[in-house]
Structure formats: C-alpha cells, structure tokens
Amino acid sequence: MTDAAPIMNGPANGSLATRNSNDAVSRGLKRRYAAERRFKAYGILAIAFAMGMLGLLFTTIVSKAIPAFTQTMINLEITLYPQDIDPAGTRERQTLSSANYRKVIRQAFYDLFPDVTSRRDRRELFDMISPGAVYEIRDMVMANPNLIGERVVVQMPMSDDIDQLNKGQIRKDSPETERRVKDKQIAWFERLENRGLVETVFNTTFFTAGDSREPELAGIFGAAMGSLFTMLVTLLVSFPLAVASAIYLEEFAPVNKWTQTIEVNINNLAAVPSIVFGLLGLAVFINFFGMPRSAPVVGGLVLALMTLPTIIIAARSALKSVPPSIREAAYGLGASPLQVITHHVLPLAMPGILTGTIIGMAQALGETAPLLMIGMVAFIVDVPHGALDPATVLPVQIYLWADSPERAFVERTSAAICVLLAFLVIMNVGAVFLRKRFERKW
Amino acid sequence: MTPDMNQSIPQDTAGDSPVTQSQADAVKLKARNVKVFYGEKQALFDVNLDIKANEVTSLIGPSGCGKSTFLRSLNRMNDTIDICRVEGEISLDGQDIYDKNIDVVHLRARVGMVFQKPNPFPKSIFDNVAYGPRIHGLTNSNSELEGIVQTALEKAGLWNEVKDRLDQPGTGLSGGQQQRLCIARAVAVSPEVILMDEPCSALDPIATAKIEELIDELRENFTIVIVTHSMQQAARVSQRTAFFHLGYLVEEDDTEKMFTNPTDERTQGYITGRFG
Ligand SMILES: Nc1ncnc2c1ncn2[C@@H]1O[C@H](COP(=O)(O)OP(=O)(O)O)[C@@H](O)[C@H]1O
C-alpha cells in the first residue's frame, strides 16, 4: 500500500497468448535441456582432460623418480691397519682426518679380486666404488678411533654407473661401446652379487646431502634448505608489505590521480617477466648494497618483489569483498577505522589474502630465472644453515641436474621434482589449514 | 518552515542545557539548516528538525528523498563516505556534533545505529553484543561484561531465545532474531539515541511486530529515530513523524495529526498513496 504499485490499466491481455506460449515453452524446453546437457558434457570433458594430463605428469615423474630413492651399496670387509691410518698412534684428529683411507679401501677391494692384476683393470675395478666411500670410513674412524686395527664391515655406495647397471637402467645386452660400464666390470659386479656383498638400500644420501658431482653422493637437502630459507625471506618480506599496501590502498587512500597511477603500476608489475626482477636484484641488492651472492636472503628479496603485486591484488580484492554492512555495523558502534580493519575486515579477508599469498609463494617456489641472475645457480655442496649462506633452490637444482650428462642424474632430476611438488603440496595444505582456521570464526 | 517549528523555538534553551535531559519534552537532537551533498549533488536542503528525548520520531517519505541521509548525519556515519559533505548545524544536547572537538567514536557511542539489513558480525552472539562495551572499555571484568550482555539481550527481547547458545554464531539466527541482536548490540553501549534505518524492511510480519513492540519498550530509556517506508509502522510506533520529499523536510508533527490532518498537500498525497 505504501509503495503504491502502478495501477494496471486496460484488460488483462495475456489470455489469448497463453495457449500458444504453452506450446512454445514446451518445445523450447527440450532445446534448453539439450543445451544444458551439452554444456555439462563439455565441462566433464574439460575436467577429464585436465585430470588425465595431471595423472600423466605425475605417473611419468614418479615412475622416473622411484629408482632414485634406492642406492646400490657394497658391504666390504675392511681391516683398518694402524700403519695405514695412524702410524704414530697419536689418534690426533688431524691425522685421522687426512689419513689415506682410499688406500685402505682399495686394498680391501683388490683382495676380493686376486685375479685382477693389471694397473688398468685395477683402476676400472676400483672405479666401481663411489669416491664417497672414503668419507664413509673416515667419518666412522673419526667417530670411533678404537676401530683402528679392527676388521670391520662397511657399507659403502657403489659408483653411479654400477648403480644404474644394478637398477637395469644400463642394459647388459647393449654393445659395450654404447654404455659406460665395461664388460669386465659387469662380470666383476656379478661376482660381487654372487658373493652376496651387494645390497640395494634406501637412498638416505639423497635426502641428507647437498649437491655433488657424483650422482650417488648428490642430495636434494641443500637445495631444499635453500628453498626453505628463500621462501621464508620472501614470505616475511612480501606478506606484511603486501597486506599493508593493500589495506592502505583499499581502506585509507583517497581516490585520485596518484593512487590510480599506483594501482595501474601494481597491475603492470604483476606482468613483468621474472628475470627482470633478477636483474634488479643484481643491480640493487648485490652491486649497490653489497649483499652476498648466491644467498637466500637476496633470492628471497627478489622473489618478494616479484610476489608483492600478486599478493597485493589478491588482498585488495579480498578486502573489497568484505560486505560493507560489517564495516557499517562496526563504525556504527563507534569503532575507529583501525579497529574496524583489525577486528572485522582483516579477519574476514584473511582466507582470500592467504589464497593469494599461497599462489604467489608457489610461483616464487618454482621460479628459476631471477635466481640465475643473482648467482643462486652456483654449484654448492654444503647444506646452507641460514639465509646468508650460499645456497641454491629446488628448481635451480632440478635445472642443474637435468643439464648433467650422467645417467644417474636423470632419475634424481625426477626425484627432485617430486620433492618440489611435495613442498608445494605441504604449502597448500598449510594454506587450507590456515584458511579453515580463519573461516571457522564465521 | 512548518507550523511546528515555531513551537519548538522556546525549547531551544531547554535543549542547550544538559540538566534538562530527563524532562519529557527536552530536545535531544536539533538540526538547523542541514544540507547534505554527495559530491556536487545536493541530497538534503535546509532541514530543520527537533527530536525530543524519550520519543520515537519516524522519518517517512518516498525512496531517495534523503531519509537515510538525514539519519546518518545524526551520528556522522556519513563521514565514512568520501564524497559526502554536511553543512548546517546538528546538536546533541546542545552540543554541535560536527564540532572539531567532537570525537566521532564518542559520538557514536552516544548515538547508536541499527541498519536496514540485519548485519551481525560473523562472531558468536555473545561477542556481537560484547563488542561495543569491549572497544569502549566499559568494563574490565568478565562477569560485569556478561551482565551487560545479558541486560542488552533482555532489553532487545532476545535473551530467552539465545541464553543457551551465546557461543553460537550470530549469523545463524533468523532474520528477526538477527535484527534484535543488532538492537541488543547497539543497546549494550548504553547510547542515548538509537537510529534505525528501516529496521524491519527485511523481516516478515511476525518479526516486524516483535521489533515494533520492542521499539515501544525502548522508548523509555532511549530516544529513537526510525526511518520507515511503512506508514502503518510510523503510525504504530512513533509519537512524532517527519515527512521528507525530494530532499526537503516537508512537514513534521505529532504522528496522529500527521496521519489524520496533514497540513501540506504533498504529505496528504503521500499518505493517501498518490505517490510513493
Ligand atoms: N553514497 C552515496 N553516494 C551518492 N549519492 C548518494 C549516496 N547515498 C545516497 N545518495 C543519494 O542521495 C539521495 C538520498 O538518498 P537516501 O538518503 O538513501 O534516500 P532514502 O533513504 O530516503 O531512500 C538519493 O538521491 C541518493 O541517490
């Protein structure tokens, strides 16, 4: 009554059309349903295609990676003669660490093959054992000097070629010139196998070591730690900066030429090729501020710059989507603008902000190009212990290994990709968890 | 401007003195030559209106005539709109609320607001009501806060319905309950004036009836200004009615007189449903 509806003048003129429109509607209905079914089919097809591709990707990568998780080892019985290791009997650390363990191993190994005598054969024989075996024994002796003079069984890695042979990656029936393992070595390996000295074990080295020129000694741990430190720096720098910028732009900034320019530029920044950020990092952080090369701190800063626009844009749209009625309610009760933001707007926008952050971080985690510019592509053996230590990151490690000629690096490349994917999954799960926590507050 | 304006002039002195607050006829809010602009566009033209304490004043008029704009200028909610500019003078107990020395936070604690669409915070029922007292630091003790919340919910006629589920989300209540929760939330700050902008427009008739009943009860302790598009509602709940049209306050009088014997032709037209 109050909102007086306009009075309908004239007779109701629908009655004549009703019958005809009924038919038309029922005819049209079929077409509409058919269109709906078609649309559904397209959707299902698209999803099936996406899932199929994803499945293909995962199966190829995982199946290629699986061999990398095991390593062929030899259980070698070694006598730790005091005259070889510590002739003076001082047990000094210096002496113990620089002793010629290579000779000890060589001796023990040659003893297994008394028939191999020529220098060349002996060298090929000894090549079957990884150079890393030396460290195995050294660490053992240094941890327990009382072992000197004893006879011990040491499990040590075999070289990557033998490992590949054992895993069937190098085929015995291919011509000798086309493989990296000599026929003789195959025969020796079979003898070792027959004596039960060969064992395939879980490849712990891969998860605990840094990079190495020798595939059997190379591990992903160094790169993983590098990625971790880099991501931490990225997160700590970009998240607060981005959220603060988004809040300022969305809640406080007046709408004028300046803020519009800033907005346009933020959007532009999101589209800048990542390698440009690398150049910027090189020029500003390393050359101007003299920060260390190859350090996660610089990598993190560069990636933070790259991630900033992504998070800002996501955070702004999350803030924008908070219903104005909530702000009004809070203002109406006398909350100050900051209270409105911290008590109401930000918690409600947090799930959206976190989603944007995770997308940005995932991008940053997979980024290689800008890090090449700041020297994170260096060959680094030591596992970094902080954001200032030289380090590399997972995608760069993958790139380096993919570029290596050794056959054994192929499977390690795939395994490293698995680790990278696992990182991503963990990050996403963390984000989902955080989002749930914020959402549970209604 | 209206006949009533002349009557209200003697009360000006009364309104200037806070001592007379309790007087039945005291003027709580006084608007003089209020003009409101949204950018270039003027939404209100020279509005003069006295709102008396412990009365319900309803603002009626066709859509877009500036009722909400006027209501929101009474607790400076218009400040949150960048392009909005208010001219003229609005005083609360004789004190200019647009004065530089007035803190909007304090003002809004004195002049609370209930909105058209129920807008509880996505928090528990308890936290919704406790939010105002908390930010204004009305109490430090938990038991006292619980008391405040209970009283506010009781005043809003919601206590019996929610006392067993105070920790559940306020957004899970029905529309009418949500609106009463919003009233409780406003009441919890112990304001002097409560502004309501079409508080029942999103509610069904039963919920509306409850809120109307509630408004009548609240009148005892609060001064209420309500915007409504329903003239029956204005007639039911208010003692004074002001009719707005195209940004002008056309007429303002006792509700009964407004609906039986309006002075202005436009008022008559609106009330009899000739436009709206
Ligand atoms: N935020 C705003 N920005 C610009 N114009 C507005 C805004 N709010 C209201 N107006 C204008 O002011 C006039 C009065 O609006 P309003 O007070 O909401 O009317 P009512 O509540 O009586 O329906 C309308 O013409 C409306 O278009």
Ligand SMILES: [Mg+2]
């Ligand atoms: Mg309105």
